Amino acid sequence: MAPAPLRAPRPLFPLPSAAPRPGSRRRAAAPAAVLAVGALLLTGCSTGASGGEAAGADAAEGATGEFPRTVQHVYGETTIEDAPERVATVSWVNHDVATALGVVPVGVPTTDFGANENGSTDWFDAALEESGASAPQTYSETDGIDYEAIAALEPDVILGAYSGLTQEEYDKLSEIAPVVAYPEDGVAYGTSWQDSTELIGQALGREEKAQEVVADVEQQIEETAAQHPELEGTSFVSGTIDPAAADQIYAYTDVDNRPKFLSALGMVQSEAVTKAAEGKEDQFAITWSPEKADELTSDVFVSWAADEGVREDIEKDPLLSRIPAVENGALVLQTDAQEVLSVSAASPLSIPWALENVVPDIAEAAKTASGE
Structure with missing residues (x-):
């Protein structure tokens, strides 16, 4: 298999060999395109503990920045008129970032690789429990972006700060809601977690919270290195x-x-x-x-x-x-x-x-x- 191209379908490439070894128990099968672990679907309907419009309003109230605002990314500028109440994400990372900033998305991609027994991840489950929010609805990206599933959620913004969105995908998603793609000077699937947090913080009007989150995690890294x-x-x-x-x-x-x-x-x-x-x-x-x-x-x-x-x-x-x-x-x-x-x-x-x-x-x- 060739090294990951600029437009890689997923950021984990290249993949180890897919051939099962005699007598082994594999945590995941490895087809050429994606490693799938038979992720279970999370259920739920909306942002916030109580679900529905009230929960979305809670998310919007947490924004400290002024709206409308314009966010720059690789495909130009996206204007977001009001503080987002319903957030959908594509790819990985983006739903983690939004949740870390206090906004649990209404819809996220399934965890097709690295899922725990809940079909999620330990860190997202912990943050979700702490937030008291309903679990997001999920949609598979193994065959590409599920535009219909995202549109059905009626999102106010679609986050792809960490992604490999193509121009075509960006344009189609933009017909649903404002889209934040990866940074204008970045590489597909190359956005650092700090830059993803900063960019999503801008989109959600939570720049101050984003700075706090980055500083806290970087401090934890420094403390671990010292240990x-x-x-x-x-x-x-x-x-x-x-x-x-x-x-x-x-x-x-x-x-x-x-x-x-x-x-x-x-x-x-x-x-x-x-x-x-x-x-x-x-x-x-x-x-x-x-x-x-x-x-x-x-x-x-x-x-x-x-x-x-x-x-x-x-x-x-x-x-x-x-x-x-x-x-x-x-x-x-x-x-x-x-x-x-x-x-x-x-x-x-x-x-x-x-x-x-x-x-x-x-x-x-x-x-x-x-x-x-």
Whole structure:
């Protein structure tokens, strides 16, 4: 499979091999387009604890900015006449951000990868419970945007600050309601969680709340980094290793949220990846030849796979086992899809969860790399 194009259908590309391994229990099947986990649909009808128009009014009352207001994004400008009462989202991240800002959307895409047993995520469920709001209605995006489902919700605004919306999709959604696409100077699916929060804060008239949320999460990142001094200056590759895949090695570039997350903790992107990614500023990942595996130097390699059996396959492979971090026992192989999602589709709700559930394994690998 080729690296993720600029218009990737989902931000988790490239995917590990889809072929099941004998005797393994996979958390998710991996078709060529999307990893689906048989997500259960959340039920509910509207923003707010009591649902309906009253709940939407509560959301609007929380806005501190003046309306009408104009928000700039990759496809120009969107004018929002009044504080939104009914919010719909596309892609990932956007519903997390809106909820973090105090506005639970009336409609969100199903969690097709990384879902918990509720068909949602632990961090969104916790925020939803704390808000006392009704759960949003959901619609699938596995075959593209469900315009009819979104239109039926009669949203006041559609959020896609983190997305890969095309001009055609943007135009069709704009026939339903004002749309906020990803930043004008950004890359599809490359919006950082900070920028997503800022942009959505503008759209909802909650800039002050957005600043507070960003500052709080960044403080949590700093505190976690301080608790793990072994991460400071540790070099990393974030990507995928899989002997069964057509392209056995991928490395995510600085465009992707995973390297951004590790860098925020004080770690340093592998110089080998940095050099190989030069001139490829619109690509999430680069392929790496297995024949040059020993040149993919880093202290730690953070990869993900469907099951732990992939680790044994990597260690047995005559070429992949020569990746320095693999040789030194500093391979972090994530097999929990929710852990993968929490960092790849990073949001102000998922990052605190990742600090608690993802960072410890990476910190342990950093210790191993340093000989501790």
